[in-house]
Amino acid sequence: MSLRKTTLITVLVTAALLVAALLGVSRSMLLERFAIAETHEAKDAVNRAKAVLDRLVSRIAVSATDYGAWDDIYKYMAERNQDFIESNFSYATFQTLELSLRGIYDADGGVLLNEFDDREHATAVPIPEAMAGRIAEAKLIPKALAGEASGGLLLCPAGEILLVVAQPILTSARKGPVRGALLFGRLLGEKDLCVIAKLADVTPRVLPLGPNSPCSQEPVVEPLTDDSIAASMLIAQADGAAQLVLRVEVDRTIMDQGRMAMRHLALMLWTAGLVFAVIFLALIDGVVLRRVAKLGADLAAIGRGDGRRVRELGGDEIAGLAHDINVTLERLDASRRSLEESEERFRAMAESAPLGIFVATGRGSTTYVNSAFRALTGLGEDAPLGFEWPQTLHPDDREAASGQWRTALSQGLAFSGRFRSVASDEAWVSINVAPIVRDGAMIAHVGLLEDVTARIKAEELLRQAKAVAEEASNAKSSFLANMSHEIRTPMTAILGYADLLRAPGISEADHDTYVETIHRNGRHLLDLINDLLDVSKIEAGKMTVESIPCSPMQIIADVESMVRALAARKGIGLDVHFCGPLPRTIHSDPTRLRQILLNLASNAVKFTPNGAVTLSAAVVGQELTISVRDTGIGMTPEQIGRLFRAFQQADETTTRRFGGTGLGLCISKHLANLLGGDVTVTSKIGEGSEFTLRLPIGHALKDELVDPNAPLPADTSAAVSMSIALTGSILLAEDGPDNQRLIAHILRKAGATVTLVANGREAVDAANAAMFDLVLMDMQMPVLDGYSATRELRASGYRGPIVALTAHSGNEDRARCLAAGCDDFANKPIDKASLLRTCADWISRARSANT
Numbered sequence: 087m088s089l090r091k092t093t094l095i096t097v098l099v100t101a102a103l104l105v106a107a108l109l110g111v112s113r114s115m116l117l118e119r120f121a122i123a124e125t126h127e128a129k130d131a132v133n134r135a136k137a138v139l140d141r142l143v144s145r146i147a148v149s150a151t152d153y154g155a156w157d158d159i160y161k162y163m164a165e166r167n168q169d170f171i172e173s174n175f176s177y178a179t180f181q182t183l184e185l186s187l188r189g190i191y192d193a194d195g196g197v198l199l200n201e202f203d204d205r206e207h208a209t210a211v212p213i214p215e216a217m218a219g220r221i222a223e224a225k226l227i228p229k230a231l232a233g234e235a236s237g238g239l240l241l242c243p244a245g246e247i248l249l250v251v252a253q254p255i256l257t258s259a260r261k262g263p264v265r266g267a268l269l270f271g272r273l274l275g276e277k278d279l280c281v282i283a284k285l286a287d288v289t290p291r292v293l294p295l296g297p298n299s300p301c302s303q304e305p306v307v308e309p310l311t312d313d314s315i316a317a318s319m320l321i322a323q324a325d326g327a328a329q330l331v332l333r334v335e336v337d338r339t340i341m342d343q344g345r346m347a348m349r350h351l352a353l354m355l356w357t358a359g360l361v362f363a364v365i366f367l368a369l370i371d372g373v374v375l376r377r378v379a380k381l382g383a384d385l386a387a388i389g390r391g392d393g394r395r396v397r398e399l400g401g402d403e404i405a406g407l408a409h410d411i412n413v414t415l416e417r418l419d420a421s422r423r424s425l426e427e428s429e430e431r432f433r434a435m436a437e438s439a440p441l442g443i444f445v446a447t448g449r450g451s452t453t454y455v456n457s458a459f460r461a462l463t464g465l466g467e468d469a470p471l472g473f474e475w476p477q478t479l480h481p482d483d484r485e486a487a488s489g490q491w492r493t494a495l496s497q498g499l500a501f502s503g504r505f506r507s508v509a510s511d512e513a514w515v516s517i518n519v520a521p522i523v524r525d526g527a528m529i530a531h532v533g534l535l536e537d538v539t540a541r542i543k544a545e546e547l548l549r550q551a552k553a554v555a556e557e558a559s560n561a562k563s564s565f566l567a568n569m570s571h572e573i574r575t576p577m578t579a580i581l582g583y584a585d586l587l588r589a590p591g592i593s594e595a596d597h598d599t600y601v602e603t604i605h606r607n608g609r610h611l612l613d614l615i616n617d618l619l620d621v622s623k624i625e626a627g628k629m630t631v632e633s634i635p636c637s638p639m640q641i642i643a644d645v646e647s648m649v650r651a652l653a654a655r656k657g658i659g660l661d662v663h664f665c666g667p668l669p670r671t672i673h674s675d676p677t678r679l680r681q682i683l684l685n686l687a688s689n690a691v692k693f694t695p696n697g698a699v700t701l702s703a704a705v706v707g708q709e710l711t712i713s714v715r716d717t718g719i720g721m722t723p724e725q726i727g728r729l730f731r732a733f734q735q736a737d738e739t740t741t742r743r744f745g746g747t748g749l750g751l752c753i754s755k756h757l758a759n760l761l762g763g764d765v766t767v768t769s770k771i772g773e774g775s776e777f778t779l780r781l782p783i784g785h786a787l788k789d790e791l792v793d794p795n796a797p798l799p800a801d802t803s804a805a806v807s808m809s810i811a812l813t814g815s816i817l818l819a820e821d822g823p824d825n826q827r828l829i830a831h832i833l834r835k836a837g838a839t840v841t842l843v844a845n846g847r848e849a850v851d852a853a854n855a856a857m858f859d860l861v862l863m864d865m866q867m868p869v870l871d872g873y874s875a876t877r878e879l880r881a882s883g884y885r886g887p888i889v890a891l892t893a894h895s896g897n898e899d900r901a902r903c904l905a906a907g908c909d910d911f912a913n914k915p916i917d918k919a920s921l922l923r924t925c926a927d928w929i930s931r932a933r934s935a936n937t
Contacts, residue, residue, distance in 0.1 A: 093367070093370060093371075093375060094367055097363050097366055097367055097370075098363050101359040101360070101362060101363040102359065104359065105355045105356055105358075105359040108355055109348075109351070109352055109355055112348070112351055113348055116344060116347065116348060116351075117341075117344055117345075117348065119344075120340055120341050120343070120344030121341065123340050124307075124315060124336075124338060124340045124341050125307045125315075127336060127340060128305070128307045128315050128316070128317035128334070128336045129305040129307060129317055131286065131287070131288040131317060131334050131336050132288070132290075132305045132317040132318065132319055132332060132333070132334045133305065133319075134285075134286035134287070134288065135282050135286040135288050135290040135332055135334050136319065136321070136332055137286070138281065138282040138285045138286050139239075139282060139290075139292075139321075139332065141285075142249055142272075142274075142278055142281070142282075143237055143238055143239070143249050143251065146185070146237065146249055146250075146251045146270050146271070146272060147235070147237050147251045147253070149183050149185075149270055150235075150237075150251045150252070150253040150268055150269075150270040151235070151253055153253070153268055153270075154235075154253035154254060154255050154256060154268045155256055155257065155258050155260055156258065157257060157258045158170060158174070159174075159190075159255055159268070160255055160256065160257050160258075160265060163190075163192065163193075163198075163255055163265035163266045164265065166198075171190075171199060175188065175190075175199060175201075177203075177208075177209065177210050180201075180203045180210065183270070184272060185203065185270055185271065185272050186202065186203050186248070186271055186272045186273045187201065187202045187203065187213050187217070187248075187250075187269070187270075187271045187272075188201055188268075188269060188270055188271070189201070189213065189268070189269035190255075190266060190267075190268055190269075191227050191230075191231070191266050191267040191268075191269070192265070192266045193231060193263075193264060193265055193266055195227060195228070195231060195267075198266070200212050200213050200218070201213070202214060202217070214244075216242060216243040216244060217242050217243075217244075217246070217248065219243070220240055220241075220242045220243060220248075221240065221248075221250065221269070221271075223325065224240055224250075224323070224324050224325035225325065226250065226252035226269065226324060226325075227252055227267045227269065229252060230252040230253055230254045230264075230267035230268070230269075231254065231264055231266070231267050232254075232264075233254050233262065233264050234254070235251070235252065235253045235254065236251070236252050236324060237249075237250055237251030237252060237324055238250070238322070238323055238324030239274070239292070239321060239323050239324060239330055240323055240324050240325070241294055241323065241329050241330055245294065246273050246274075247273070247274040247292050247330065248271050248272070248273055248274070249271060249272045249273075249274055249278075250269065250270070250271035250272075250324060251269075251270050251271070252267055252268070252269050253267065253268045253269075253270075254266075254267055254268075255267060255268055274292060279291075279292075286334075288334040288335075288336065289334060289335055290332060290333070290334050291332075291333045291334070292321070292330055292331070292332055292333075293330070293331045293333060294329060294330065294331070295320075295328065295329045295330065295331055296331070299318065299320070299331045300318050300319060300320055300331065301320070302319075302320060303319055303320045303321075303322065303328070304319065305317050305318070305319045306318050306319065309338075310335065312338065313337060313338055313342075314335050314336065314337055314338060315335070315336050315337075315338050315341075316333060316334065316335045316336070317333070317334055317336065318331050318332065318333040318334075319331070319332055374404065377404050378404065380397065381396055381397075381404065381407070381408055381411075384396035384397055384408075385411070388415070395412045395415065396408045396411050396412060398412070437456050437457050439456060439458060440458055441458055441534050441535065441536050442455070442456065442458045442459030442460075442461075442462045442463070442515075442534065442535030442536070443455070443456045443458065443459060443532070443533070443534060443535070444456075444459050444532075444533045444535070445530060445531070445532055445533075446474075446519075446530065446531045446532075446533065447530055447531070449474075450474040450476070450491070450531065451471075451472050451473070451474055452471045452472065452473055452474070453471060453472075453530070454471070455471065458535075459478075459535055462478075462507065462515060462535055462537055463478040463507065463508060463535070464508065465478070474488075476488045476491070477508070478507070478508055478515075478535070479505045479506065479507065479508055479515070479517075480505065480506035480507060480508055481508070482506070483505040483506050486505075487503060487505050487517065490503060491519060494519075495521065495528070498521065498523070498528070499521075500518070500519065500520040500521065501517070501518070501519045501520075502516070502517060502518045502519070503516075503517055504516050504517070504538060504542065505517060507537075512539065513537070513539050514537075514538050514539045514542045515535055515536060515537055515538060516534075516535070516536045516538045517533060517534075517535060518533060518534045519531050519532070519533040519534075520532055520533075580604050580608060584604060586600050587600050587601070587604075608915070629756065629757075629760060630760075630898070631674075631675040631678050631757065631760045631761055632674075632675040632676075632677075632678075633673045633674060633675065634673065634674075634675070634676070635671040635672070635673060636671060636672060636673075636674055636675075636676035636679065637670065637671055638668060638669065638671075638672055638679070638703065638710060638712075639664075639668055639670075639703075639792075641676060641679055641680050641683065642662065642683065642701060642703060642712070644680060645680060645683045645684050645687055645701070646660065646662050646687075646701065648684060649684070649687040649688060649691060649699075652688065652691050653691050653699060656691060656694070656695075657696070658691065658694055658695075658696060658697055658698055658699065659697070659698030659699070660691070660698065660699050660700075660701075661698060661699070661700045661701070662700075662701045662702075663700060663701070663702040663703075664702070664703050664704070665702055665703065665704035666704055666705060667705070667791035667792060668703055668704075668705060668710070668791060668792065669705065669710065669783050669791055669792075670791070670792045672710060672781070672783045674761055674781060675757075675761060678757045678760070678761065679761065679781070681753075681754070681757065682754045682757050682758055682765070682779055683701075683712060683714075683779065685750040685751070685753070685754045686714040686754060686765070686777045686779065687699065687701060687714050688750075689750060689751070689777075690714050690715075690716035690718065690775070690777070691716075693716065693718040693719055693775070694716040694717055694718035694719075694774070695718065695719070696717070697716070697717030697718070697774070698716075698717060699714065699715070699716045699717075700713075700714070700715045700716075701713070701714055702715070705783065705791065706780075708782060708783060709763070709780045709781060709782055709783065710780070710781045710782075710783045711778060711779070711780050712778070712779045712781075713776055713777070713778045713779075714776070714777045714778075714779075715774065715775075715776040716774045716775055716776075717773070717774040718774050718775060719771075719772065719774075720769045720770050720771040720772050720773050720774055720775055721767075721769040721771060721775060722771050726767060726769060729751055729767060730751050730752055730755045730765075731752060751765070754779075758779055758780075758781070761781055762781065762782045763779060763780045763781040763782060764779075764780055765777060765778070765779050765780075766778050766780075810836060810919075810922040810923060810926050811836060811837045811926075812833060812836040812837045812838035812922065812925055812926055812929065813837055813838070813929070814838060814839070814859030814860065814929045814932075814933075815838070815839045815840075815841065815856075815857075815858045815859050815860075816833055816838045816839065816840050816841070816858060816859065816860045816861075816862060816925065816929075817841050817843065817849065817852055817853055817858040817860070817861045817862070818830055818833070818840055818841065818842050818843070818862045819843050819844075819845070819846065819848070819849035819861065819862065819863045819864055819867065819872065819875070820842070820843075820844070820862070820864045820867075820891065821844050821845055821864060821866075821867045821868055822864075825864075825914075825916075826842050826844075828916065829862070829891075829916060829921075830842060832916070832918055832921065832922070833925065836922055836925075838925070841856075841858070844867070844868075845867045845868050845869040845870060846863075846867050846869060846870030846871055846872055846874060846875030846878075847869045847870040847875070848869075849861070849863060849867075849870075849872075849875050849879075850870070850875050850878050850879055850882075853879055853884055853886070854879075854882060854884070857886070858886060859886070859887075859929045859932050859933070860886070860887050860888075860889065860925055860928050860929050860932065861879075861886060861887065861888045861889070862889050862891055862912070862925075863875060863876055863888050863889065863890055863891060863908065864891045864892070865890055865891065865892040865903060866892065866893075872890065872891075872892075872903075872906075873902070873903070873906040876888055876890075876903075876906045876907040876908055877906050877907055879907070880907035886932060887909045887910070887928040887929075887931065887932050888907065888908050888909055889908065889909060889910045889911070889912055889924060889925070889928060890903035890906075890908040890910070890911050890912065891912050891914060892911070892912075892913070892914060893913070893914040893915075899911075909928060910924055910928060912924055
């Protein structure tokens with residue numbers, strides 16, 4: 087279709103659409119306004135009808151008010167003179183007051199007058215029973231007797247609508263007391279409706295409430311036909327019930343005028359649109375279309391190769407367009423030359439790129455590959471193109487790669503994935519293939535090939551490390567819950583038996599049992615804390631060990647004595663075997679060696695329900711080997727693999743069944759490693775386990791090996807400590823009241839004179855004010871801590887012995903105390919024998935130095 091025809095149709099359609107849109111908008115706006123005006127008119131009409139209806143009720147109320155405030159009727163209510171009724175309430179009164187019924191009631195509600203106008207027989211009859219019941223239901227008379235005038239409309243059972251008013255009977259001055267009630271009423275008839283129609287200029291209807299009636303006293307408007315509209319509203323009755331509807335119908339003259347106005351407007355708009363379209367077409371044809379046709383002819387000639395440029399006619403925008411076209415043609419020539427150069431650069435960059443690059447048809451057949459692609463896939467330099475790129479993948483991965491690629495191809499998406507290379511089972515490549523789309527059609531694909539073998543191996547290592555980390559985190563969480571149980575268990579016993587000790591009248595045997603239980607659980611709680619401190623030092627890399635001469639046989643004997651009572655309580659045996667001569671001494675850390683063996687032996691007893699635990703020691707080469715064998719529950723290889731990890735036992739079932747923190751074996755293995763040895767285990771489920779500690783013994787000679795079965799010298803340290811007597815004065819610096827009482831009691835019972843201070847500042851002042859044979863300095867105190875107090879004393883020239891008291895028991899803590907100026911170190915919790923020996927030693931040294 088030519089441009090001229092297209093322009094003609096476009097202008098005509100545009101004009102038609104514009105006119106239609108204008109008409110639509112105008113119709114919507116104008117008719118909406120007409121509808122609003124029509125609705126307002128209908129609402130006003132029903133409101134006017136309601137106002138007239140209220141006036142009718144008011145007229146009856148005025149008559150009732152006049153009669154109710156008449157002194158003669160007030161007098162009648164007192165005297166009950168029937169002549170008053172005959173002269174003032176005759177049947178003619180009905181016609182004069184236009185009433186349908188009237189009634190007079192005494193102060194108790196008794197009926198004195200009850201008449202209804204029987205117009206058919208022109209006589210007064212009693213008010214119909216159903217109508218009287220409805221009046222009674224509305225409770226108008228009780229309200230009037232209470233001094234309240236009321237009235238309104240009432241819907242009677244027979245469907246009549248009654249205009250009724252009840253008025254209290256008072257004096258002419260409207261004063262009481264109320265002597266009765268006066269009731270006036272009139273049936274709403276055609277005459278009343280005519281009065282309403284005349285005054286309100288509408289045709290009203292008062293109807294009973296129906297299923298489609300409005301639910302509000304506000305007017306509701308609804309169209310009936312194209313020529314009429316209705317407005318309705320609820321009318322509250324005299325008793326407040328909304329059972330009547332006032333309805334009026336109004337002619338739709340406003341909407342008729344609106345429709346006529348819309349027809350005239352439509353005719354005007356269509357005429358104006360047609361004139362505009364004709365004039366616009368004539369102008370645009372002469373100014374634009376003919377010149378555009380010439381421009382198109384020039385472009386067609388250039389397309390056929392008959393010309394190189396278009397004609398530039400005139401000096402307006404079309405001439406400028408022709409000029410721009412000529413400039414564009416020149417740029418196209420330059421772009422073609424640049425494209426050729428770009429293709430050459432692309433090939434050069436592709437050949438030098440480290441990634442494999444290929445170009446393939448829409449079906450995947452290769453049309454170009456660079457040198458890196460040939461190197462990654464092992465494709466020779468002379469190998470022909472045309473193969474499908476999935477053939478460069480491992481045979482087992484080709485089908486999966488082809489399926490995923492074709493799925494992405496069907497959705498018009500790029501494809502990427504990792505697959506094994508055809509070059510090796512362990513070589514991996516990353517493939518990224520993107521479609522080349524032109525004019526909505528896929529014409530080719532460009533792909534990148536990258537060797538990701540090293541990356542995949544690194545990711546696998548990372549996944550393994552993550553799994554290990556998550557396992558460790560879960561183990562720590564389980565450990566924290568278990569540790570809470572382990573700490574609370576001895577604390578429960580300590581607090582519980584402490585309460586029992588307070589009870590009056592306990593026997594000496596029970597007293598000793600309670601004290602022993604508290605002591606045993608306190609020691610267990612201290613062991614838990616020590617284990618936590620040890621594992622924290624191990625994880626921080628700050629665990630250190632000593633290397634001093636010690637007797638392995640004595641250590642084994644100590645462990646045996648500590649574990650034998652535990653084994654006896656479980657009813658299992660405990661045997662110790664020495665397999666050949668053992669070294670008299672080795673260079674190691676006796677405390678840590680005893681801790682390892684005690685841990686292994688205690689675990690063996692704990693996990694052995696019956697049978698026996700055996701400790702055996704031997705020298706194998708240059709190593710001292712100590713084995714702990716049990717006949718307990720045993721372990722699986724998987725459980726053994728987790729055994730020496732921090733915070734873990736064999737499994738959660740073991741933790742729940744036997745308790746424990748899961749730290750002991752981890753600490754033991756690390757300590758053994760620090761001592762130059764190791765701890766290993768062999769086990770069989772249901773038959774038992776054997777833990778073996780191996781320690782180097784250095785260059786021990788054969789003559790240094792002794793018979794381990796020879797009796798060891800008795801450890802009399804406990805007995806000696808019980809007989810230690812202290813003579814001298816001691817300054818005790820301790821902020822804890824309980825520790826003050828405990829330590830002072832031990833020292834005073836041993837014979838010392840004790841002076842107490844509660845912080846470092848008081849300790850400095852006391853030491854400078856008097857001479858003491860010994861200062862016991864707590865290192866953690868308020869105001870001034872023990873480290874600062876000791877440094878201050880030494881700086882002031884104090885030379886007396888100072889022994890540190892601290893709950894920190896590591897070698898680095900000992901070194902810190904000594905560096906502050908302390909002479910020695912005592913651990914908390916207090917070991918009575920050790921404390922007394924230390925005090926006696928330093929008091930003796932102080933006195934020797936002063937003599």
